[in-house]
Amino acid sequence: MEFTRKANIHYLEPELLRGANISVQGFTTRHEGVSRAPYNSLNLGLNTFDSPHSVQGNRSLLARSFGAKAEKFVMVSQCHGSDILVIDEPNPDYAHFHKLECDGIITNQPRVMIAVGVADCVPLLLLDPVKRVVAVLHAGWKGSAANIAAKGVESLVKLFGSDRSRILAAIGPAIGPCCYEVDKPVCDAFSANGVDWAESASESGAGKWKLDLAGLNRAQLLDSGLSNENIESADTCVSCDHDRFFSYRRDGGETGRQAGFIMLS
Numbered sequence: 001m002e003f004t005r006k007a008n009i010h011y012l013e014p015e016l017l018r019g020a021n022i023s024v025q026g027f028t029t030r031h032e033g034v035s036r037a038p039y040n041s042l043n044l045g046l047n048t049f050d051s052p053h054s055v056q057g058n059r060s061l062l063a064r065s066f067g068a069k070a071e072k073f074v075m076v077s078q079c080h081g082s083d084i085l086v087i088d089e090p091n092p093d094y095a096h097f098h099k100l101e102c103d104g105i106i107t108n109q110p111r112v113m114i115a116v117g118v119a120d121c122v123p124l125l126l127l128d129p130v131k132r133v134v135a136v137l138h139a140g141w142k143g144s145a146a147n148i149a150a151k152g153v154e155s156l157v158k159l160f161g162s163d164r165s166r167i168l169a170a171i172g173p174a175i176g177p178c179c180y181e182v183d184k185p186v187c188d189a190f191s192a193n194g195v196d197w198a199e200s201a202s203e204s205g206a207g208k209w210k211l212d213l214a215g216l217n218r219a220q221l222l223d224s225g226l227s228n229e230n231i232e233s234a235d236t237c238v239s240c241d242h243d244r245f246f247s248y249r250r251d252g253g254e255t256g257r258q259a260g261f262i263m264l265s
């Protein structure tokens, strides 16, 4: 992935998905936008103490920069679960979507920009270039324990007839194992759901582990039937890169949200 710019948006662009040439997508940085400290400046999360007016302005800026209509920019009310909103009709009630408690969005509709907000959690993008359907998923530790990555893939297969081996995935910037220590209750939650977390963790003290949450999600995508060469990772720690990214842990909870976004052309 490489940092690039479109109109007023600085973002990290996954080359694999761009290569399919049927969508625009990426992972935003905190640059540009109108929010003030500590949400400076492209804060896309309404679940913060930032001014909602600023957040809406930033969302419009993101949509407009890629030629999307502001009313067709969809983010949901994320709750660290694994429910996924499916938009498969041309004229849905867009105004109603932002209140839905979900952690993923799938659509086969062109010109609808779907996004998830994150600040440490893993943003995932999926693209089936054959069936022309896209997904965004929010995978924090709870979503990863619920295997939202696999649920996203299953939804593409069941609802849209996707062939797993053709699905492309991009794993965005998230908190890296360098900065993400978890304790036993978190690991127990993974184990309780049959998630093999140990492969993505290293013990850092008594009852403490450094966890590679992005690596764990890559493993879940592979287990779901995706090909290794069809998965691209940012391999960027948002906590280490203060200049470009928000990090909830690093900033003590008072911070903004960057986004993973994708839109079919």
Ligand SMILES: [Zn+2]
Binding pocket: 175, 176, 177, 178, 179, 237, 238, 239, 240
């Ligand atoms: Zn780090």
